[in-house]
Amino acid sequence: MYQSETSNRPSAILLLAGLTILLLLGMPILATAAETASLVGSERCLECHEQQAETYNNSLHAQAWKSIGGNYTNSGCESCHGPGSTHVDSNGKPDIINFSGKQISESSTCLSCHETSPELALWSMGAHARNDVGCAACHTIHGEVQPVANQPEVCFSCHRDIKFDSNKQSHHPIIEGKVSCNDCHNPHGALSEGQLRANSKNELCYHCHADKRGPFLWEHPPVEEDCGSCHSSHGSRHNNLLTSKVPNLCQDCHDWNRHPSTTLDSSSNFSGTASNRFIARSCLNCHGTIHGSNAPHNPDNGYNGGHYFVR
Ligand code: HEC
Numbered sequence: 001m002y003q004s005e006t007s008n009r010p011s012a013i014l015l016l017a018g019l020t021i022l023l024l025l026g027m028p029i030l031a032t033a034a035e036t037a038s039l040v041g042s043e044r045c046l047e048c049h050e051q052q053a054e055t056y057n058n059s060l061h062a063q064a065w066k067s068i069g070g071n072y073t074n075s076g077c078e079s080c081h082g083p084g085s086t087h088v089d090s091n092g093k094p095d096i097i098n099f100s101g102k103q104i105s106e107s108s109t110c111l112s113c114h115e116t117s118p119e120l121a122l123w124s125m126g127a128h129a130r131n132d133v134g135c136a137a138c139h140t141i142h143g144e145v146q147p148v149a150n151q152p153e154v155c156f157s158c159h160r161d162i163k164f165d166s167n168k169q170s171h172h173p174i175i176e177g178k179v180s181c182n183d184c185h186n187p188h189g190a191l192s193e194g195q196l197r198a199n200s201k202n203e204l205c206y207h208c209h210a211d212k213r214g215p216f217l218w219e220h221p222p223v224e225e226d227c228g229s230c231h232s233s234h235g236s237r238h239n240n241l242l243t244s245k246v247p248n249l250c251q252d253c254h255d256w257n258r259h260p261s262t263t264l265d266s267s268s269n270f271s272g273t274a275s276n277r278f279i280a281r282s283c284l285n286c287h288g289t290i291h292g293s294n295a296p297h298n299p300d301n302g303y304n305g306g307h308y309f310v311r
Pocket residue numbers: 040041042044045046047048049077078081083084085087088091092093094096097098100
C-alpha cells in the first residue's frame with residue numbers, strides 16, 4: 001500500500017485514517033507514555049521546536065500530509081510523538097515519545113499507520129521486534145526527504161560480523177551498492193530462516209543466478225541441495241565466495257582414492273612433476289561445469305562425459 005510514491009490519493013486517505021485511528025484507539029496505548037496527555041496540535045510544538053518543524057517539513061511524511069491540502073502545523077507532530085499536553089504544560093519535561101531509545105515500545109504510533117503494509121505483515125514475530133529493535137533504529141524521519149533506511153551502514157552499526165564478511169576479498173557487492181541487505185532479507189520479518197526473501201536459500205540464489213537452477217542432465221547433488229555447502233552468503237577469503245579452497249572443498253566430500261590430488265603424481269613419489277590435480281585451478285582444471293552439465297555422456301567411453309562435469 002505504501003509502495004507507490006506517485007499514488008498520493010490512497011496514501012492521503014491512509015494518513016487521515018491513521019490519524020483517526022490514533023485519535024480514537026491510540027490514546028489508551030499512549031496513556032502509559034503520557035499519563036493523562038491529550039492532543040494540543042502542532043502549532044504548540046512549533047513554539048519551542050522550530051528546528052524540528054523545519055526538518056519535518058522537508059520530509060516525505062509532511063509532504064504526504066500537505067498533498068491532501070492538510071496543514072501539518074495543525075496535525076503533524078503528535079501523529080508520531082503522541083499527545084503532547086503534559087509535555088507542553090510541564091515546559092518540556094520528556095513526557096512524550098521521543099524515539100531516542102529506538103525501541104519497539106516507541107513504534108506503536110508508526111504501526112498505527114503502517115501495520116497494513118505487506119512488508120510489515122510479520123513485524124511482530126521478526127527478529128528485530130523480538131529483540132526490541134524499533135522503527136527508529138533504522139528509519140530517520142527528520143531531515144530525510146525519504147525515510148528509507150540507510151543501507152548498509154545502519155545495518156552494519158549492529159551487525160559487525162556481516163560488515164567484517166562484506167569486506168573480505170570475495171564478497172557480494174554490498175559495499176559497492178549493487179546488492180542491498182534488503183534484496184535478500186526482509187528486515188521487518190519473514191517466515192523463512194534468516195528472514196530471507198524466499199522460501200529457501202537456494203530459491204533466493206536463483207532469483208539472481210538463474211543459470212544455476214538448471215535443469216541439468218547431469219546434476220551435482222550438493223548444488224540443488226544447498227548452495228551453502230560450498231558458498232558463504234556475504235563474503236569469504238576464498239575466490240567465488242567459496243567456503244574453502246579447492247581441492248580441500250571437494251575433498252570434504254570426495255575420497256582421495258582412485259582420483260587423488262596429492263601435490264606430486266603418486267607414481268613418481270617425491271621426484272615427480274607437480275600434479276595437474278593440484279596446481280592452477282586444481283580440480284576445476286578439468287571439472288569445469290561444477291554446477292551441472294548438459295553435455296552428452298557415452299557410457300562406453302565416459303572419460304569426457306557430462307556425467308563427470310568435465311564439459
Ligand atoms: C514550552 C516549550 C515546549 C513546547 C510547547 C513543546 N516542547 Fe518539546 N521540548 C521542550 C523542551 C525544553 C525539551 C527538552 C529539550 C532538551 O532536553 O534538550 C523538549 C523535548 C522534546 C522532545 C525530545 C524529548 C527528549 O526526551 O529528549 C520531543 C520529541 C518533543 N519535545 C516533542 C514535542 C512535541 C511533539 C510538541 C508538541 C506537542 C512539543 N514538544 C512541545 C519544550 C517544548
